[in-house]
Amino acid sequence: MLWNTLLLALRSIRRNLLRSFLTILGVVIGVAAVITMVTLGNGATKAVSDQIASLGSNLLMVRPGQRFGPGSEDAAKFKAADAEAVRVQIAAIQAVAPVSNKNVTLVYQARNWSTMVTGSNNDYFLAGNWHLAAGRTFTEAEERAGKAVCVLGATVREKLFAGQNPVGSQIRVKQFACEVIGLLQSKGQSAMGSDQDDAVIMPLRTVQRRLTGSQDVGMLMVSVREGVSIDAAKEQLTLLLRERRKIAENEEDDFRVMDTRQIAETFTSTTRILTTLLGAVAAVSLLVGGIGIMNIMLVSVTERTREIGIRLAIGALEREVLMQFLIEAVVLSSLGGVIGIALAAAASMSLSGLMQVPYLFDPFINLASFLFSAAIGVIFGYFPARRAAQLDPIEALRHE
Amino acid sequence: MSQAAPAGPDDGALIRLNGITKTYGRGTAAFAALRGVDMRIDEGEFVAIMGPSGSGKSTVMNLLGCLDTPSGGSYQFRGVHVERLDRNQRALLRRHFLGFVFQGFNLLARTSALENVELPLLYRGEPASRRHAAAAQALASVGLTGWEHHSPAELSGGQQQRVAIARAIVTAPSVLLADEPTGNLDSKTSHEIMELIAALNRERGIAVLMVTHEPEMAGYAGRVIRFVDGRVASDQRNAPGPADGEDG
Ligand SMILES: Nc1ncnc2c1ncn2[C@@H]1O[C@H](COP(=O)(O)OP(=O)(O)O)[C@@H](O)[C@H]1O
Ligand SMILES: [Mg+2]
Secondary structure, X not given: OHHHHHHHHHHHHXXXXXXXXXXXXXXXXXXXXXXXXXXXXXXXXXXXXHHHHHOOOOEEEEEEOOOOOOOHHHOOOEOHHHHXXXXXXXXXXXXXXXXXXEEEEEEEOOEEEEEEEEEEOOHHHXXXXXXXXXXXXXXXXXXXXXXXXXXXXXXXXXXXXXOOOOXXXXXXXXXXXXXXXXXXXXXXXXXXXXXXXXXXXXXXXXHXXXXXXXXXXXXXXXXXXXXXXHHHHHHHHHHHHHHHOOOOOOOOOOEEEEEHHHHHHHHHHHHHHHHHHHHHHHHHHHHXXXXXXXXXXXXXXXXXXXXXXXXXHOOOOHHHHHXXXXXXXXXXXXXXXXXXXXXXXXXXXXXXXXXXXXXXXXXXXXXXXXXXXXXXXXXXXXXXXXXXXXXXXXXXXXXX | OOOOOOOOOOOOEEEEEEEEXXXXXXXXXXXXXXXXXXXXXXXXXXXXXXXXXOOOHHHHHHHXXXXXXXXEEEEXXXXXXXXXXXXXXXXXXXXXXXXXXXXXXXXXOOOOHHHHHHHHHHHHOXXXXXXXXXXXXXXXXXXXXXXXXXXXXXXXXHHHHHHHHHHHHXXXXXXXXXXXXXXXXXXXXXXXXXXXXXXHHHHHOXXXXXXXXXXXXXXXXXXXXXXXXXXXXXXEEOOOOOOOOOOO
């Protein structure tokens, strides 16, 4: 009997191709959207944390102000002397790069390019894991005197010099000419979508004197010596900075030391929020798909009620009619779910290639959206039918 | 006479109605469509039900076909009290003993004639080979060989009613219930359908209960029951030798 009921269900699907197609489509769109969004979001999160981890586990970033505390905006900035003190007084630390940034327009001959200049020292290349493709880094004299020299990232070189070797050329930065002394190896796009090669690095003093006009340093990048405990280094660093910033014992830090794990968490929590958001948007489309299914089912309920009346009149049992409709709904929704999963796999693979994030198959979201779509199909396909099957046959037949 | 003695519990009657009532709606809107119907149909009889519109003919047919439930009275089918059966038991009664033909055909849309006729056999759980053979044979017996794979939309009204009759008889029912089977058909087609039904009654011994308002069609039956205002007003045997001919 089950076999015959299955046959009836399949006949009914074949007989109402348009309705079946629309039902499947509703499920396909919803399932594919949810899975694709969540998969891409997971990939982006993974890419960000991978990239930050690749900075090395020995990197610390120190910023003034507590991220969430009140009054963080007016916490005192660091000075170059703070960086110097850290390097000299803490043996566990191998490199300290004070960083100060400024947005400028660079000009070379007829070309110009707007970007952000980073003022720092040679430790910056060490801490940021940069390697030179050509030329050299700063000399001690250049750093001390704030000479107009710079090291370019691959993108800036491309924009200003096309394919030419920039080392030895002069570019204009605001009102002064700056000699290009080095070229960095390309690192490519960061996971957050920014171009890491869109970089110009000058001595800190050069940026402070000629661009920002202030002695402030926005951030310290600190590289901890190999084999030393990160936590111990953080503790020493914090103690030293509290002392230098004259923070009383009962007061809180007015700066924040973050290691790469914490940085990764900060960023991945952002992408995770994004993933959740995208997933929510996609879930809405799943819901809309479900409403589409409901619509189709309700519109067809008149015809189906008469059909149920006919089936009952020629001797079908209520449960046989219901089983048929249940199988029909399950077959359609599952088919839609399977197609949706396949479509999502194809879409997320090609999109993750395009976005340069890893493709991560998430079994939970695949299963969950499949079950959800199946449930929608079953609920909206089955319950109207159940109402009809409980009527006296003559009532179902009279249904207009 | 056909108005049977009410006493004998099982005296071979196919159908026996005693004091059947049916009231539609409730309260002030309540309407008594049947007001105490007594009726007896024997095996193999051909009975026509006539009467003015609204006199309760369809109502009684639906009750006999177990498509609807009476408000009161008793309905025995071969001695079984139908009013005491539950939904499933009534469905099984329809499945095994009753065939129903409607004025509006009531075929499944976009479904071939063969599949429509097969349907009752599917619910009986017959295997595919037997189903196909029986459905094809039923279609042949209503003169539709060669039309098996046409859907209702591709068939004329007369052909659709033939498919419906084939569907009703494919299970070899004990009784065929037909509510104005020729109501939607022209006169020539109506006579063809009546010939078919009369032949089924004659050759297979299927009892036929048929509602019609055309005396010509009632002429095929052996007996005519007249309804007025939800009651049986008269019950007469026809003189033998029905169908005074297509030439009229
Ligand atoms: N579902 C229903 N609800 C209310 N009244 C009905 C219903 N079906 C039939 N009736 C009424 O019952 C009476 C008998 O109807 P019916 O048996 O269809 O008559 P007919 O003899 O013309 O076939 C009519 O007055 C009709 O209006
Ligand atoms: Mg009627």
